[in-house]
Amino acid sequence: MQKLVVIGAGMASGRVLETLFEMDPAAYEVTLFNAEPRGNYNRIMLSPVLSGEKSYEEIVTHDDAWYARHDIACRFGEKVVSIDRANRIVRGEKGDVPYDKLIIATGSSPFIVPVEGRDLPGVVSYRDLDDTQAMITASGASGARAVVIGGGLLGLEAAAGLKLRGMDVTVLHLAGHLMERQLDEAAGHLLKRDLEKRGIEVLLKASTQKIVGTDRVEAVELADGKRLPADLVVMAVGIRPSAEIAKEAGLAVNRAIVVDAQMRTSDPHIHAVGECVEYNGTLFGLVAPLYEQAKVLAKCLLGDTDDFVVRELSTKLKVTGCDLFSAGDFAEGETREDIVLRDPGQGVYKRLVIENDRLIGAVMYGDTADSNWFFDLIKSREPIAAMRDTLIFGPAYQGGSPLDPMAAVAALPDDAEICGCNGVCKSKITSAITAKGLTSLDEVRAHTKASSSCGTCTGLVEQLMSLTLGDAFDPNAVKPMCGCTTLAHDDVRRLIKAKGLKTIPEVQQELQWSTPNGCAKCRPALNYYLVADWPDEYADDYQSRFINERVHANIQKDGTYSVVPRMWGGMTSAKELRAIADVCDKFDIPAVKCTGGQRIDMLGIRKEDLPAVWADLGKAGFVSGQAYAKGLRTVKTCVGTDWCRFGTQDSTGLGIRIEKFMWGSWTPAKLKMAVSGCPRNCAEATCKDIGIICVDSGFDIHFAGAAGLDIKGTEILGHVETEDEALEHVVALAQMYREQGHYLERIYKWAKRIGLDEIRRQIMDDHAMRKAYFDRFVFSQKFAQVDPWSERVSGKDKHEFQPIARLDFAEAAE
């Protein structure tokens, strides 16, 4: 077997290997060097990782299993020292590897502006996962400030991500408008305005003089003397090809490693691919041509021939909510004409550049739905005279065809490129859908790779699926709440209020349930919605409660139950502990455990014993901890100013106050809270549904964390100064969630659906609304704060805990 050595495990070389193994898995024995201590991941998705929309695991292209499956010798975290061309040996830091073929895929490195202070800690580039992690870490401190140098694609994605992480962000850009290589001035202006609306400050014609700081970065100083305080400086002014190793080996290198159309360097045994190559004087920075190169190279390695051709490129920005597109050449010129459509109110701008009856460039901002159609016109060089009058309105207005969003997609030729990242054309997607019977977007991604990289073509892929599958595919399909209805949770909640429906049978009748009494999925949901919406009028339907909520204990695998009494704010006493000990002895309780919510769980209690256990616990002052409820569970606290030398506020007192205020309330899913007395956060408030971090100046309110199936740090709702305000904001937030959440939808999922900004607007900014939520919660508590244990001790639902009959042997045999 021939030996193939690859230097660099990036997206280009990854695609070479994939294609190679697809065509001939047995052709080469592969050794893969990578300076980064990891394998190939989707680098263009670092922006969503930075913004928190994706995790690193989600953007891994090749995992350990993949490398193992293809018997690749991975030398990750090891740099290549030199290439011995005469003997065909690659010298790594940890040893030599001989090769028959060598691929150099060293990519590029960020260009660092040569100013004073560029080496200070806190100055990072934006190129790989380590940079991204460094930025995420820096954004963790509250009120931290970032300065991004460079207003191109990378810089703006970095800025948007850091802003989403809660930093104050300023972008410095040397040119007169943003993204000047991809956008004209007008579109650049709209982009700037949109970014400013998101709270990102943009300074144009800003030349960085130096970076200031003693131990780490403190500020950036501009040529005009302006000084911007900064805790983090991101250099994103550009990249330069990494060609040093090739140069040292004596290969032909201009600005990058020179290759021919078969990706061969000046040494026929050595190929190069990706951002480190130069072909016909052109350098490459976007992923589409790299994948094209990879395909050509894989074929050449197997003895086939193919030629790499430089194609027109288009650009999209991966900043959610900023739709922009540019392609081709849009510089002004004497022989060129423009067609421009402006709608500043809507933030829409489209400019087409025409030369000799051909479309040669397009810039679009705000509405990029037709961008692929324009991009195809640029590539096909088709004459446009016949449709010039209506050209700018897009494909739907050509030839008098009706205005149908599908028409544009239907009109695309079979070889029209849909996914630019992976070079997937229309016919490849449609034929895969038909041939393999694909019905979901994920399946299409898995089989064709379309929409699996940056995701901006997802809409188009979905339209293609609709076109191919007809009504069988509906990307916006409502997910019914269960098999008994076609209505989604939202519809049901809305109709309950709109139609004034106040019992489960009424809901089922009025909303045309298809089953006589619903099912185990919809009944608890409806019961919750009615409890939440009509607290004073609706009588809880006991038989629509899941068993735990019906018997106020947690069912275990053997049919016994566990009991968790409330310990307010996690505080307890000798008297309480003694009572628990006595109960354990008396009822022979086999297991006692501390829970994660700072209280004590007694496990293995027989159902018949529950009321007696509660009676004894009740005598010691205990009430139900509602550890079984889709409702308020615990409020964890630390010892705060009572004991801790770092405490800034009475976190224990506030936690107890919140728990006493909110206990008994039902919520869509369980609600776990915590209050930490200082940013050291010993109560772990930043992974809770709602958390409070006390600081010297007051209280930072956090929410939408998760530490279960998903792990997610909280988002910041806002800062308040007093304990009363903290309580009011927390309660209002909980009520908003109670009124809008889908049953079993945790607060972080609800928040994602509603949008963090909207929640902040309603709770932090709109005082009247917050007060109204607060008042509704207080009203509902009048009916909810009844201790279910003492109710049952005094005889409620007695039948639940006793068998209807005991048939002993003798009686049956009588």
Next chain:
Amino acid sequence: MTIIEKPWISVGRIEDIPPLGARRIETGFATIGLFRTASDEVFAIEDKCPHKGGPLSQGIVHDGCVTCPLHNMVISLKSGQAQGADTGEVRTFRLRLSGGEIQLSGEDLAAAANAAAVPA
């Protein structure tokens, strides 16, 4: 071997079971769940889910079925069969209602008792 000679054995009255609810009958050999539907039909099945032995009497009752509280398997009260894509069945007991009095089949109880006894 257990001998149960009475043809019908009284276990309680229908109003002792909440509508869409269940009660348990303890016997020496098994627990039996007694279920009441919305239309006041009563069914008796063994209180043990075929999946992982969950107590079916603690589940939610709907449309002649009960959903097991442990892992949501749905069991028909009438046939004892698992519904949908699941497979499995539980023992059912015939019963009759006599003026609101629920009476279980002695024959079925005896069969269950014998099945539960250790084979000789």
